[in-house]
Amino acid sequence: MIGRTLVTGHAREAGGVAGQTTRSPGGVGPVDVAHAPTDIVQALPRVADDMVSRPGSAVSLLRTVVGVYLREAGGWMPTGAFLALLGALGVPVPQARTALSRVKQRGLLQAEAHDGVAGLALAPGAGAMLACGDRRIHEPRSMAADGEWCLIVFSIPEAMRDARHQLRKQLTWIGCGTVEAGVWICPDFLRGEVEDVVAGLGLSGHVVLFTARGLPAGPVAAGQVGQWWDLEGIAHLHRAFLEGQSGVPEGSAGAAESFAAYVGCIDAWRVIPYLDPGLPAELLPDDWPGPECIALFRRIREAHAGPARDFVLGTLASGGVPAGLDPARLGHSEEVR
């Protein structure tokens, strides 16, 4: 729902003229062609992978575990370890297996046996996406009041409408705002990601990027920013994070609890630094929840990242049976291998 709000949230004042629908209300016959996933989907920059699944779902949690721990573990983990870690997050083994299968199918992981032990390795090319995600997640950047902007101007023929649609969507995903139809804006430090998106869609010839500065500071600029971004929707994301993480203990806890708290926090946090471009405080409402959100995220990380890491290492060392974990929470741990 949140995602939907954001994606469709840029609705301009559509009031006034009542749109008339001349379409016949009844269902039409089986309509046709449709749904060739086309090669555009294949060309999708991997940023899309961060957005498809809902935070808290099994796939999303798995995706988070992969992002946070798999590279450090050498890019490969036995299947049993995945099951154990997801189990520690409250995901029953059958659903965890389904999630593994789906993430594998999506191309993020690939099956690989090491020394006869079945496991999953990072798919080639996924490393770059994860690294990019790391930057955004752990070093959320904020633009200075006099910082530079990146303006994205494009004109894409109707024949490439899919690509145009994808472009618009992905620009929204990485935090760009809409100035006018065909003119988007973001902090200039996101320029690299914009270029990646554009190149990934094969639209380099139709898009022009400018580095701009000097929005005449003051309330006028703040008003502009309010028109360009769905600040309300982004603030709602932040507040949902604050609310969801408010019960997380910020003191020391058991390794398993720390792991669950930390991964849950990352999983809830992950999408925010994408959709929030990190606008300068001077251009945001006074009660903007961003800084408080970042502070909470950092406190939780400070408290639990270390123990959570220890928990994962312990789980890996024990071959899938995490130490100090109540076996009852693991579901059918005997299935693990």
Place this chain on the structure above:
Amino acid sequence: MIGRTLVTGHAREAGGVAGQTTRSPGGVGPVDVAHAPTDIVQALPRVADDMVSRPGSAVSLLRTVVGVYLREAGGWMPTGAFLALLGALGVPVPQARTALSRVKQRGLLQAEAHDGVAGLALAPGAGAMLACGDRRIHEPRSMAADGEWCLIVFSIPEAMRDARHQLRKQLTWIGCGTVEAGVWICPDFLRGEVEDVVAGLGLSGHVVLFTARGLPAGPVAAGQVGQWWDLEGIAHLHRAFLEGQSGVPEGSAGAAESFAAYVGCIDAWRVIPYLDPGLPAELLPDDWPGPECIALFRRIREAHAGPARDFVLGTLASGGVPAGLDPARLGHSEEVR
């Protein structure tokens, strides 16, 4: 014709998908409201006055004389002096009177008698326009390769189509190029004039200006510039100037000849620094005639500005009968008063 080339010269490749038109082709009944010439016309920035008349015509020459000499003469000259000066430029007295009447009607000059002598004074508010013209004419600016751009983004509702049309036209007049529909560009040192145009049309609320930099230098940027401006049309203007002024002696000459040469040169030159934004040489074709043009303009000014000024002062001192001028060229000089 040149003007037309420039205005309509940005035609994009209109080919491609054949659009379907569901609109009824027949004319509709007398449609309504419409057609209040509106106050938009009154709000026209004076830059328009520089473009309406063709170089070399009586009105244009008069406009040039006014711009170059009237302010120095104290903002007022007797009608006879105008007739004499235009006569020195080859304009017969009847046409000169028509020109005076029309320029007066347009609001650039206003009738004023000094000490019982009929004459014409600069209309209030015209001074600013002339000053702006001076800057562009005598100090043609050129952008550095790493200079800053001004991006103009606008979206104007269909109900204000006239204003939108005017905006587009005037942006072209002051040298702006088209990036996409609704996105224009010019060197940032023209920003002030852009703001004047926008404010003059009452469109401040619908236009956003950015200061941009960092067109990735090189042939790519040059290609972009070639798409944004009608470089061919501008080069044609330059070459026409070079050709038209090639016969002008650059050495010393009689006062009257210098006056005719100098005013003729200014008159032919005047429009060029408006339509040519002064792009950096790195982004222009190798054979770009701009610098040669400016050099020629400066040589002619160097050679003739002084004597021309003396000629005007002499004419004013003698009350309308210029010294050293062949009376035959003056037409009916006895009509002068």
Place this chain on the structure above:
DNA sequence: TCACGCTCTTGACGCTCGTCATGTGAATGA
């Protein structure tokens, strides 16, 4: 003052962008 020609205006049109509604396939969770 008059005829000519250019400019501007006006209406129609095509193109692009964004949105909405709808149908389909996939992801999710029980």
Place this chain on the structure above:
DNA sequence: TCATTCACATGACGAGCGTCAAGAGCGTGA
């Protein structure tokens, strides 16, 4: 495995921008 929900593709639509063509208005020159 199955029902529900979500995301995406598609077609239709409104809006904005620019262009074209025809007609009106105005500048130009005789």
